[in-house]
Amino acid sequence: MELLKGAPVSAAIRAQVEEELARIKGPVPRLAVIRVGERPDDLSYERGAVKKMEAFGLRVQTYVFPEDISDETFKAEFKTINEDPDTAGILLLRPLPGQIRERDIEAMIDPAKDLDGISPVNIAKVFSGDSSGFAPCTAEAVIEVLKFYRIPIEGKRAVIIGRSMVIGRPLSMLLLKENATVTICHTRTREIQTVCREAEILVAAAGKARMVDETYVSDGAVLIDVGINADENGALCGDVDQPSMEARRIALTPVPGGLGAVTTAVLAKHLVQAALGVLP
Structure with a gap:
């Protein structure tokens, strides 16, 4: 298992923010x-x-x-x-x-x-493919991680577990914009493990601690864990059961140490863009 850590992605965004801040x-x-x-x-x-x-x-x-x-x-x-x-x-x-x-x-x-993309104006822009609106920071952070680690998106089969307007739905639009083929799973999805095993990029955004175990992934998959949960012992964990993935040939964002740092970095980037009038 390869870990896709958030710190180097955040550092790269910070360099971009500092450059724009100087303007x-x-x-x-x-x-x-x-x-x-x-x-x-x-x-x-x-x-x-x-x-x-x-x-x-x-x-x-x-x-x-x-x-x-x-x-x-x-x-x-x-x-x-x-x-x-x-x-x-x-x-x-x-x-x-x-x-x-x-x-x-x-x-x-x-x-x-509206740095986190909650306005109807920005939501409409995200869903129409108009890049002049702010997308939700967490959804955009997923794209930032994939691009930083040079993980191809175009033509890939992407599956998102979760259909919220905070992550699942806007992220599906961002992935479509990058020419991925996108499937959204939810609580009514039949044979969800089978659907997820077809994914080359799997995003766990269900909001349920350690829901996604080794039965959800195939070797070679990239797994982005969006979840921030507390387990039965009060320890921070994601939607992915990371210990069950140790022997799998996959790439995974850890929790903690993964997407969270990238999300707040995207927020900082959006703030500078707003000040510069770059978006929307």
């Missing part, structure tokens, strides 16, 4: 991270994003609101952040609590500041 004449771009409540996964992602922005020489400010904040109050607060001229980009940690109408927030966010 900015005004203030260093500032990211607004918006969190409602204290969900452990949100806290983990927030810590990673803040650390990455600071390491890349970018500014970041977190806005934290109580979990029981009303829909009306949150919208007013979000509007202020969204319209702040010093805010170059926004990362909204989701899902939001049930009392907040998340779709209204998605419609409110300025597409030019």
